[in-house]
Amino acid sequence: MIFATVGTQLPFPRLIDALAALAPDLGEPVVAQAGPGEAARPGLDLRESLTPDAFSDLFRAARVVVAHAGIGTVLSARRFGKPLVVLPRRHGLGEHRNDHQSATARQLQGLPGIYVAWEVPDLAALLRQGDLEPARDGRSPSHQALLARLRDFVG
Amino acid sequence: MAGPKRILAVASGGGHWQQLMLLRGAFEAHELHFATTLPGLPEAFDARPATIIPDCNRNAPLAVLRTTWALLRRMIARRPDVVISTGALPGVIALALGRLFGARTIWVDSVANAEEMSMSGRLARRVAHLWLSQWEHVARDAGAEYAGAVL
Numbered sequence: 001m002i003f004a005t006v007g008t009q010l011p012f013p014r015l016i017d018a019l020a021a022l023a024p025d026l027g028e029p030v031v032a033q034a035g036p037g038e039a040a041r042p043g044l045d046l047r048e049s050l051t052p053d054a055f056s057d058l059f060r061a062a063r064v065v066v067a068h069a070g071i072g073t074v075l076s077a078r079r080f081g082k083p084l085v086v087l088p089r090r091h092g093l094g095e096h097r098n099d100h101q102s103a104t105a106r107q108l109q110g111l112p113g114i115y116v117a118w119e120v121p122d123l124a125a126l127l128r129q130g131d132l133e134p135a136r137d138g139r140s141p142s143h144q145a146l147l148a149r150l151r152d153f154v155g
Numbered sequence: 156m157a158g159p160k161r162i163l164a165v166a167s168g169g170g171h172w173q174q175l176m177l178l179r180g181a182f183e184a185h186e187l188h189f190a191t192t193l194p195g196l197p198e199a200f201d202a203r204p205a206t207i208i209p210d211c212n213r214n215a216p217l218a219v220l221r222t223t224w225a226l227l228r229r230m231i232a233r234r235p236d237v238v239i240s241t242g243a244l245p246g247v248i249a250l251a252l253g254r255l256f257g258a259r260t261i262w263v264d265s266v267a268n269a270e271e272m273s274m275s276g277r278l279a280r281r282v283a284h285l286w287l288s289q290w291e292h293v294a295r296d297a298g299a300e301y302a303g304a305v306l
Contacts, residue, residue, distance in 0.1 A: 007169065053195060070170060071266050074306075100267060100270050104266075104267060107269060108306075139180075143306070144303070146287075146303030146304060150178060150182070151182075154182065
């Protein structure tokens with residue numbers, strides 16, 4: 001199963017349209033949390049919003065998760081150990097207030113288990129790839145340093 | 156001052172909350188109390204004790220008041236020594252109230268803000284004793300401190 005999520009704040013029709021176009025050829029179910037106002041599309045199991053429990057269940061059940069380049073989704077992918085494909089929202093297309101998702105995606109690229117689809121056509125190849133690596137929750141040196149600073153501050 | 160401190164940890168649902176969860180390891184020696192905006196989240200992360208507070212943003216003044224009231228009640232009941240938030244606006248309010256009550260305050264700007272300090276983060280500057288960005292270049296530009304990131 002492929003689980004797609006656009007986050008809780010803004011719609012992301014470019015991603016939902018892309019998945020609707022791919023769904024007939026993917027050979028597995030596609031469940032998408034699409035936010036309010038998305039019309040039903042054949043081949044997609046669309047949900048407007050999900051409770052935290054339902055979100056966790058779908059995340060766990062997924063083979064691969066597709067999402068915007070939102071940090072919440074990245075952290076969920078690590079928590080549940082799933083491969084994550086992100087399509088960054090573009091400010092130029094009216095998909096977000098600024099272009100921070102492209103910057104986030106540049107930083108994410110190359111991290112284990114996180115795959116960046118810079119353009120819609122990149123999605124097809126990534127979703128058909130059978131050997132995607134899971135994202136992992138490991139404490140990086142940078143994460144350790146941040147914890148140490150906080151520990152030190154609190155005393 | 157030795158001994159465990161009372162820490163109030165506040166984050167809106169979604170990415171802010173997830174980042175707060177990744178910082179928990181820094182506070183193991185202390186008494187943590189969580190506050191977030193999405194019912195069910197604390198249970199999903201086994202974050203107890205926790206309070207659900209109303210969400211708000213700067214375009215809805217009435218919601219800001221409701222959030223402030225809910226946090227004020229927490230603050231009076233808990234009297235935290237430290238208030239920490241990863242965002243968003245409810246976290247800024249929590250830090251401001253925390254200062255009124257004499258707490259030390261920490262702002263950790265969301266790692267999602269890779270180009271500039273978030274709007275909430277800029278507001279938090281005035282009320283945060285420790286004002287952090289998780290990006291070195293953002294911290295440098297804003298005059299904040301960089302100590303690492305949850306990525």
